[in-house]
Amino acid sequence: MDERRLKDSFARVAAHGDEVALFFYSHLFLAHPEVRDMFPVSMSVTRDRLLTALGQIVSDVSNLDSLVPYLSGLGRDHRKFGATPEHYPAIGRSLIATLAYFAGDVWDDELARDWTDAYTLVSRVMADAARRDEEQHNPPWWDATVVGHERRAIDIAVVTVAPAQQLSYRPGQCVNLEISQRPRLWRLYSMANAPRPDGTVDFHVKIIDGGQVSPVLGRGPGIGSALRLGPPFGSLVLDTSSANDIVMAAGGTGLGPLKAILEQLGHRGQSSTVPRTHLFVGARTAAELYDLADLEKMAASNPWLTVTPAVSHERGSPGDSALRIESGTVADALARRGTWRDHDAYVCGSEAMVTATVSRLTALGASPERIFIENFGWSEL
Ligand code: HEM
Numbered sequence: 001m002d003e004r005r006l007k008d009s010f011a012r013v014a015a016h017g018d019e020v021a022l023f024f025y026s027h028l029f030l031a032h033p034e035v036r037d038m039f040p041v042s043m044s045v046t047r048d049r050l051l052t053a054l055g056q057i058v059s060d061v062s063n064l065d066s067l068v069p070y071l072s073g074l075g076r077d078h079r080k081f082g083a084t085p086e087h088y089p090a091i092g093r094s095l096i097a098t099l100a101y102f103a104g105d106v107w108d109d110e111l112a113r114d115w116t117d118a119y120t121l122v123s124r125v126m127a128d129a130a131r132r133d134e135e136q137h138n139p140p141w142w143d144a145t146v147v148g149h150e151r152r153a154i155d156i157a158v159v160t161v162a163p164a165q166q167l168s169y170r171p172g173q174c175v176n177l178e179i180s181q182r183p184r185l186w187r188l189y190s191m192a193n194a195p196r197p198d199g200t201v202d203f204h205v206k207i208i209d210g211g212q213v214s215p216v217l218g219r220g221p222g223i224g225s226a227l228r229l230g231p232p233f234g235s236l237v238l239d240t241s242s243a244n245d246i247v248m249a250a251g252g253t254g255l256g257p258l259k260a261i262l263e264q265l266g267h268r269g270q271s272s273t274v275p276r277t278h279l280f281v282g283a284r285t286a287a288e289l290y291d292l293a294d295l296e297k298m299a300a301s302n303p304w305l306t307v308t309p310a311v312s313h314e315r316g317s318p319g320d321s322a323l324r325i326e327s328g329t330v331a332d333a334l335a336r337r338g339t340w341r342d343h344d345a346y347v348c349g350s351e352a353m354v355t356a357t358v359s360r361l362t363a364l365g366a367s368p369e370r371i372f373i374e375n376f377g378w379s380e381l
Contacts, residue, residue: 001114006059009111013102014055020102021048028094035090038081040184054095061118068125073233075126076133077176079140080186080230085131088123095119133231141178142167142229147200149220152290155207156253157218158192161227162200169195169232171260172346174374176230177203179213179221186230187213190348192256194263201229204256204291236348236374238264244344244370246277249330249357251349255281255291257374258348266302274304275344278337282330282353284313292321299323308333329353331360341365346372 013020025043029036057067096115100107134140144167148160169175171194176186192202207218221227238261246265248258258279268274283289289309299307300322309325310316316327326333330353334340345366347357354373362368 001061001117002110003059003062005106005111006061006114006118009099009103009106009115010055010059012104012106013099014052016102018048020098021051023101024051024094024098027097028091031094032087032090035087038083038184051095051098054091058095058115058118058122061121064121064125067122069235071122071125072129073231075129076138076231077233078126079130079133080176080178080228082140083130085127088127092116092119092123138231139165141231144201144227144229146221146223146225146227148202149223151218151220153288155218156288156290157205157207157220158290159203159205159217159221160200161203161229162198163229166199167195167201167229167232170237171195171264172236172238172257173232173234174257175232177217178228178230179217180226181216181221182213185213190234190236190257190260191232192259194260194267202256204253206253234374236346236372237261238346239344239372242344242370243275244342245275247334247340247343247345247361247366248277248279249334249345249347249349249353249361250279250281251330251353251357252283252288254347254349254353256348258346259291259294261346262298262305265304266298274302276304276306278306278308278334280308280310280330280333282310282312282333282349284311286311286314286317286325289321289325292323296322329356331357335360335364339365341367344370344372348374 060067096112099115100112142163142165144161144163146159147162150158152158169191171191174188174190177189178184178186189203189205192204205214205218208214236257250258262277262279265274265277279295281289281295289311292309295307299305307323309323310328310330310333311325312329316325318324340361343366345361347354358371358373361371
């Protein structure tokens with residue numbers, strides 16, 4: 001397979017913009033009207049999500065080994081759409097037809113064969129993982145109900161849900177979530193607590209202006225309202241084999257998964273066995289530091305934990321909290337502490353925050369292979 005030609009031809013196709021997704025979905029829904037119901041009613045916003053991912057993943061087939069964990073997760077996750085092994089060739093045919101239509105004069109039999117082979121390899125990994133998941137009697141999704149809602153800032157809420165069946169996950173992982181008010185619009189959220197005996201799960205929700213799901217979820221979908229959770233996945237999890245001290249950097253609601261990992265550390269019991277951990281938590285303003293009260297309690301009862309809040313868009317101040325709020329970004333705050341050599345670092349927040357923090361940590365001595373961020377496979381490649 002000529003990877004260069006796969007990538008170049010996809011770039012040529014993608015240059016046609018919106019037309020490409022329109023062609024792909026028209027082709028798919030004409031040939032297979034039965035799959036239309038699996039997709040959102042209005043596809044104006046998300047129309048190219050699947051297609052862009054498809055092209056990027058498939059043309060990166062030479063990296064297949066490193067993509068396997070991500071693709072397996074994706075295959076399991078696709079069970080919630082109702083995707084079955086029979087659907088994969090159908091998507092493949094529409095993909096190839098779309099590429100052939102838009103690739104222009106570079107399209108020939110050899111390129112068609114390469115795309116077909118690459119797609120077959122990728123879809124096999126996904127379909128196999130989905131089949132194994134089914135054989136293990138895992139549900140395609142978890143039904144859940146909202147049991148708590150707390151507005152913590154003007155645009156941030158903590159929503160607590162109770163899954164009907166036990167949801168097993170590792171702290172730091174995330175799920176796709178669908179609320180009954182917005183059918184088929186799945187959005188990714190991280191579990192913000194370590195697994196609890198009662199099985200309830202918190203999600204930290206940032207209300208995005210103009211968003212379709214977060215305004216409903218964040219303003220309170222109503223206690224008792226129904227939602228569905230996809231299978232847990234994600235690689236931002238604690239390396240339990242490491243004895244290094246830990247630095248954590250959270251931006252906004254990126255705190256959620258890191259708080260789950262903090263709780264996991266707390267459950268280890270004996271303080272002497274828990275690595276010393278320094279959490280830096282950042283927001284634009286003090287009003288947006290929505291979880292300070294909880295973090296303060298955690299720091300007070302766990303001697304291994306230090307918490308430093310920082311605000312980037314106003315001057316820091318002692319505020320109402322026992323924790324002194326520093327000025328600047330999370331990266332600025334951790335730079336003031338000197339070096340982070342021999343630490344494991346866990347970073348979560350917006351893409352810009354993660355990029356800036358990782359580069360600052362590296363400059364401050366943290367080793368790149370000891371810096372853990374969420375890696376959704378293809379998007380990082
Ligand atoms: C190699 C094959 C495939 C790849 C790499 C792939 C990849 C993806 C990715 C990355 C997304 C966006 C993330 C997400 O929403 O979870 C997605 C969404 C989706 N996929 Fe797939 N997929 C494949 C095959 C299929 C098949 C066979 C079906 C079943 C007909 C399917 C149905 C969907 C649906 C319904 C969505 C949601 C679209 C939206 O919300 O706009 N996919 N896929």
